[in-house]
Amino acid sequence: MFDPSTLKDLSPVELHARRRSLVEAIAALPGGHEDATTETLQELAFITGAIRQKNAGPPKVTKPTKRGGDNGAPKPSASDIDALIN
Numbered sequence: 001m002f003d004p005s006t007l008k009d010l011s012p013v014e015l016h017a018r019r020r021s022l023v024e025a026i027a028a029l030p031g032g033h034e035d036a037t038t039e040t041l042q043e044l045a046f047i048t049g050a051i052r053q054k055n056a057g058p059p060k061v062t063k064p065t066k067r068g069g070d071n072g073a074p075k076p077s078a079s080d081i082d083a084l085i086n
Contacts, residue, residue, distance in 0.1 A: 001039065001042065002039050002042040002043045002046060004046040004049075004050070007046060007047060007050040008050075010050075012051060012054050012055070015047050015050055015051050015054070016051065018047055019044065019047045019048065019051070022040060022043060022044045022047070023044070025040070026040065026044075
């Protein structure tokens with residue numbers, strides 16, 4: 001079985017090169033992916049997942065809403081709105 005921890009230290013360029021070599025090797029088989037070993041297919045799957053994780057970047061930060069939801073400002077009360085109108 002393939003050990004995915006070996007992929008942590010590889011750069012995205014190295015991962016793409018390894019993925020390309022695996023795809024070419026699988027394509028050269030007479031039956032294609034049906035004749036590939038389970039370990040080769042697992043390695044290809046783990047490499048694809050590692051590339052996606054490295055390309056994802058940091059988690060997105062939610063932006064505060066303009067309507068007073070998460071920006072820390074208190075919501076206007078009925079008396080505040082009444083003072084604006086009158």
